[in-house]
Amino acid sequence: MTSDRNVELLTELPPIGPAIAKAAVSSRGRGGAKAGLPDRTVMVSDVSFDINDLADYAHLIGLTLTNDVPGTYLHVQTFALQVHLMAARDFPFAMAGMVHVANQMTVLRPVGVAEKVTLSSSATNMAPHRSGLTVDLVGEARVGDELVWRGTSTYLVKGASMPHEGAAETGSPEAEAASGADVALQQWAQWRTTTDLGRRYATVAGDVNPIHMSGLAAKAFGFPTAIAHGMWTHAKVMAALQGRIPATHTVSVNFRKPILLGSTVAFHAGMTDDRVALSVTNRSGDRVHLTGEVVPLAGSIS
Amino acid sequence: MTSPASASESAPHSDARNLPRTAVIVGGNRIPFGKAGGKYASASNQDMLTAAIDGLVARFGLAGRSVGAVAAGAVLKHSRDFSLTRESVLGSALSPSTPAYDLQLACGTGLEAAVQIAGKIALGQIDNGIAGGVDSASDAPIAVSEGLRKALLKANHAKTTPAKLRALASIRPVDLAPQSPRNTEPRTGLSMGEHQAITTKKWDISREAQDELAAASHHNLAAAWDNGFFDDLVTPFLGLARDQGLRPDTSVEKLAKLSPVFGKGEGATMTAGNSTPLSDGASVVFLAEQEWAQANNYPALAKVVDSEMAAVDYVSGDEGLLMAPAYAVPRMLARQGLTLADFDYYEIHEAFAGTVLSTLAAWESEDFARDRLGLDAPVGSIDRSKLNVNGSSLAVGHPFAATGGRIVASLAKQLHAAGPGTRGLISVCAAGGQGVVAILEAV
Numbered sequence: 244m245t246s247d248r249n250v251e252l253l254t255e256l257p258p259i260g261p262a263i264a265k266a267a268v269s270s271r272g273r274g275g276a277k278a279g280l281p282d283r284t285v286m287v288s289d290v291s292f293d294i295n296d297l298a299d300y301a302h303l304i305g306l307t308l309t310n311d312v313p314g315t316y317l318h319v320q321t322f323a324l325q326v327h328l329m330a331a332r333d334f335p336f337a338m339a340g341m342v343h344v345a346n347q348m349t350v351l352r353p354v355g356v357a358e359k360v361t362l363s364s365s366a367t368n369m370a371p372h373r374s375g376l377t378v379d380l381v382g383e384a385r386v387g388d389e390l391v392w393r394g395t396s397t398y399l400v401k402g403a404s405m406p407h408e409g410a411a412e413t414g415s416p417e418a419e420a421a422s423g424a425d426v427a428l429q430q431w432a433q434w435r436t437t438t439d440l441g442r443r444y445a446t447v448a449g450d451v452n453p454i455h456m457s458g459l460a461a462k463a464f465g466f467p468t469a470i471a472h473g474m475w476t477h478a479k480v481m482a483a484l485q486g487r488i489p490a491t492h493t494v495s496v497n498f499r500k501p502i503l504l505g506s507t508v509a510f511h512a513g514m515t516d517d518r519v520a521l522s523v524t525n526r527s528g529d530r531v532h533l534t535g536e537v538v539p540l541a542g543s544i545s
Numbered sequence: 546m547t548s549p550a551s552a553s554e555s556a557p558h559s560d561a562r563n564l565p566r567t568a569v570i571v572g573g574n575r576i577p578f579g580k581a582g583g584k585y586a587s588a589s590n591q592d593m594l595t596a597a598i599d600g601l602v603a604r605f606g607l608a609g610r611s612v613g614a615v616a617a618g619a620v621l622k623h624s625r626d627f628s629l630t631r632e633s634v635l636g637s638a639l640s641p642s643t644p645a646y647d648l649q650l651a652c653g654t655g656l657e658a659a660v661q662i663a664g665k666i667a668l669g670q671i672d673n674g675i676a677g678g679v680d681s682a683s684d685a686p687i688a689v690s691e692g693l694r695k696a697l698l699k700a701n702h703a704k705t706t707p708a709k710l711r712a713l714a715s716i717r718p719v720d721l722a723p724q725s726p727r728n729t730e731p732r733t734g735l736s737m738g739e740h741q742a743i744t745t746k747k748w749d750i751s752r753e754a755q756d757e758l759a760a761a762s763h764h765n766l767a768a769a770w771d772n773g774f775f776d777d778l779v780t781p782f783l784g785l786a787r788d789q790g791l792r793p794d795t796s797v798e799k800l801a802k803l804s805p806v807f808g809k810g811e812g813a814t815m816t817a818g819n820s821t822p823l824s825d826g827a828s829v830v831f832l833a834e835q836e837w838a839q840a841n842n843y844p845a846l847a848k849v850v851d852s853e854m855a856a857v858d859y860v861s862g863d864e865g866l867l868m869a870p871a872y873a874v875p876r877m878l879a880r881q882g883l884t885l886a887d888f889d890y891y892e893i894h895e896a897f898a899g900t901v902l903s904t905l906a907a908w909e910s911e912d913f914a915r916d917r918l919g920l921d922a923p924v925g926s927i928d929r930s931k932l933n934v935n936g937s938s939l940a941v942g943h944p945f946a947a948t949g950g951r952i953v954a955s956l957a958k959q960l961h962a963a964g965p966g967t968r969g970l971i972s973v974c975a976a977g978g979q980g981v982v983a984i985l986e987a988v
Contacts, residue, residue: 294783298587307636308592309599310782357784486599486636 248365253287256323256362259449263338266330270337276376277406278335280366285324288361292316297356300447304475305482311353311490315478317360317392318348319448321382322474324364325396328380334366336378339464341398343473344377347495348394351540354384361385375403426513426520431483433526435507436471444475455504470501476508476533480521483510488519489539496521496535508532516543567835568663569845569988571673573954574601575828576782577789578942581682584785585825590619590626593782593827594633594679597950600780601675601829605843608638613671615645616658617829619679620945620976622649623686629679651975652896653854654678655828655949660983662832663849672837676953677829678946684825692720730976732860737867737976738897742808742815744865745899748906752814755898756800759819759939762895766936767793774935778954790822790942807897819898824942828950830957835988846957847969850984853877859978864917867900869980870972871907872917875924877982885925888984889967890959892952895938896974904972935959949973953985960987 292312300316301308329338354360361384368379377397384392437443441455453460454470461469477496502508502523509528513520523533537544576596579585585593594617602608617630626632631645650657655678662674689697693716700712729736745755769775770787795818805813807820831843838845855873857864870893878884885908893901907913908924918924935955938948956969967987974980 294584295587298592301592302589307595307633308588308783309596486595486638487641 249283251283251285256287257327259323259326260451262326262330266338270339273337274335276403281333284363284365285328286363289359290362291359292356294356303443303447304478307485310355312356314348314350315481317384318394321362321364325380328364328366336400341400343498344399345397345497349493350392350491352391353490354391358386371405372399375399375401376405426515428511428513428522430509430511432510433507436504438505440504441469444472469504471504473498476523488537489542491540492537494537496533498533499531502532514544519544564667565669566667568666568832568849569835569838570847570957571831571833571838571843573778573830574604575779575951576826577779577785577787578824578826578944579785580789581823583789584783586683589684590629590679590681591633595636596782597827597829598637601831602638605831609640611640611643613674615643615675616648616661617677618647618649618654618946620651621680621685651977652945653973653975653981654946656973656981659830659953660852666834673833675829675831677950679827680944680946681825682823688724690720690724738807738820740866741897741899744903746812748903750899750902754902755814755819756797758898759800760795760797762936762939763792763795765934766791766940769935788941791940815899821896821938821943824944826944826947828947830950830953845988846961847985847987850986851877851881852983855980857978866978867896867974869978870974870982871904873980873982874972875918888970889963890969891927891932892956892971894948894973900974956985960985
């Protein structure tokens with residue numbers, strides 16, 4: 244944590260549902276890019292893991308429950324802080340208009356299920372994007388003072404414009420993390436999504452965003468059916484790679500077209516010594532849902 | 546009674562069957578055993594078996610490498626776990642090109658897995674392998690009733706909608722009750738405890754003797770933990786670092802206060818204290834061909850000398866459900882030219898204290914020797930100070946298929962510490978009136 248930021252210390256992870264509701268009713272009249280991002284880090288310390296909850300999450304995804312907390316589960320924990328930050332009045336954009344377009348996380352060392360962590364989240368790095376602008380929500384997990392996990396969730400704010408005209412459009416995050424294109428991908432698996440997957444994932448991950456929960460709500464946001472949580476797809480990819488990648492790694496994914504619940508998707512991967520390239524597409528491969536790569540921090544892909 | 550291979554009296558030792566190669570135990574790993582509904586309440590068999598394998602992989606530097614075969618199993622098994630061991634291997638740090646298969650021999654699963662892997666090694670089919678087992682009494686499968694199952698299958702097979710509806714309409718409310726797995730013998734309807742109660746009474750095993758065995762099991766296990774015996778045999782899992790059922794401060798006096806739970810009336814002696822608790826856990830053993838182990842700088846703790854299975858007719862009441870090892874051991878001893886006294890350590894699985902004591906009583910009995918085994922003299926008695934010296938199932942817990950791997954790894958380590966040539970006997974009873982026994986000898 245940089246010392247020049249204010250810290251909002253919470254006593255426990257805030258519930259996500261009420262925060263989403265609060266954000267929805269207070270979506271109008273937000274300041275926009277000019278207002279700037281809140282100069283706050285939301286933090287909660289001494290967070291312990293409920294093994295039963297973790298098991299429910301792991302088993303829904305298809306992860307083997309181990310002594311290490313899955314990296315994607317640390318995202319699930321810090322997501323509550325993200326939502327808390329984005330729902331607050333001083334956040335300049337309406338949460339309902341923000342689309343999770345990319346995610347990157349680094350496991351610096353595995354977190355044990357019996358360990359207590361300090362979790363934090365802050366908003367940073369407003370950057371221009373061809374469809375608006377992007378904002379990064381950066382989460383961190385520490386054990387004592389040791390940084391053990393860091394996650395960056397990139398959100399697209401559609402139609403928003405940067406406060407300073409003429410700011411150079413930095414390469415969109417989508418382009419950055421798609422660098423695994425030279426690795427040949429093979430289809431590893433196909434996954435059938437059920438129409439209740441969004442609701443089931445919400446019970447283990449807390450993200451009750453209506454576009455995942457019901458077809459009717461999703462239609463209101465322009466989707467033909469409810470769509471899969473991007474972080475479900477991400478976690479499912481990590482489950483497919485469990486046992487094959489070193490415990491310490493950086494994984495970057497870009498969320499492309501949403502997965503309509505009820506559809507069957509294909510997971511593709513290509514392994515080289517120094518990374519695994521990934522994609523999730525529809526069965527014919529012409530509709531891309533997710534691309535990404537895993538890079539070990541040390542050692543090589545086995 | 547004796548198998549053809551044992552007819553020869555000329556070969557007194559481990560080369561009795563002239564096996565081309567020697568299989569040795571390199572080491573083992575298990576997770577601490579949990580109480581049902583305890584620390585592993587949410588863990589699946591696959592989670593636990595993977596944890597046991599990954600701990601072994603870490604201990605012996607096997608990450609990304611393959612072994613000749615992984616054999617393991619579970620007794621309480623979900624239908625989705627039809628390929629439990631292979632699925633666990635695929636999720637583990639072992640190479641995905643590691644072959645694996647499931648086997649099931651009730652409580653003998655883990656020991657039989659080790660015997661099979663040792664056999665493959667001895668025959669030159671593989672150079673190394675992993676044997677193990679796992680069970681969860683917490684995450685046990687719940688099945689639908691036969692009525693519901695048949696109706697659903699019929700509806701699934703039906704070609705037309707009316708036919709599907711007719712099939713579904715045949716479901717009755719009573720069919721909707723879930724079916725929990727029961728610890729009863731399918732052919733007798735008696736629980737294992739009720740079966741053992743019959744045997745315990747037949748052999749006139751006293752309550753005091755059972756409680757003494759149970760107390761010793763807890764005290765031996767506590768001492769083994771305190772001495773660091775399990776430091777290289779166990780990897781903590783989900784916050785559990787020691788066996789959850791261990792009661793270091795139990796005593797014969799405390800155990801005497803418990804009420805009997807199996808058997809009826811005044812003669813009932815079997816309590817929750819001298820019966821194994823329902824448990825969760827997993828164990829694995831790493832075995833290798835002796836020269837391969839040496840060439841690859843792996844320790845060789847003990848060799849697998851021999852094994853024998855037996856089964857008894859418990860259905861007609863001819864013999865007790867858990868008495869098969871009492872038959873298997875004398876046959877194996879005869880084949881090896883050994884007597885019951887020729888062992889430095891004995892590992893007799895404590896399904897119930899009464900099981901261990903009934904087995905020992907049978908071996909001391911002239912009648913049993915003559916009428917059941919066709920022998921002139923009793924099999925013999927053992928020095929009780931050599932029995933289950935690091936605790937056994939009464940204290941550790943008994944996740945059915947995980948018990949064999951626990952015993953094999955612990956005994957191999959104990960024998961290795963005692964020095965080359967020391968011998969250990971393993972005896973494990975199993976549901977269905979079966980038993981598996983084996984001999985290990987320190988290298």
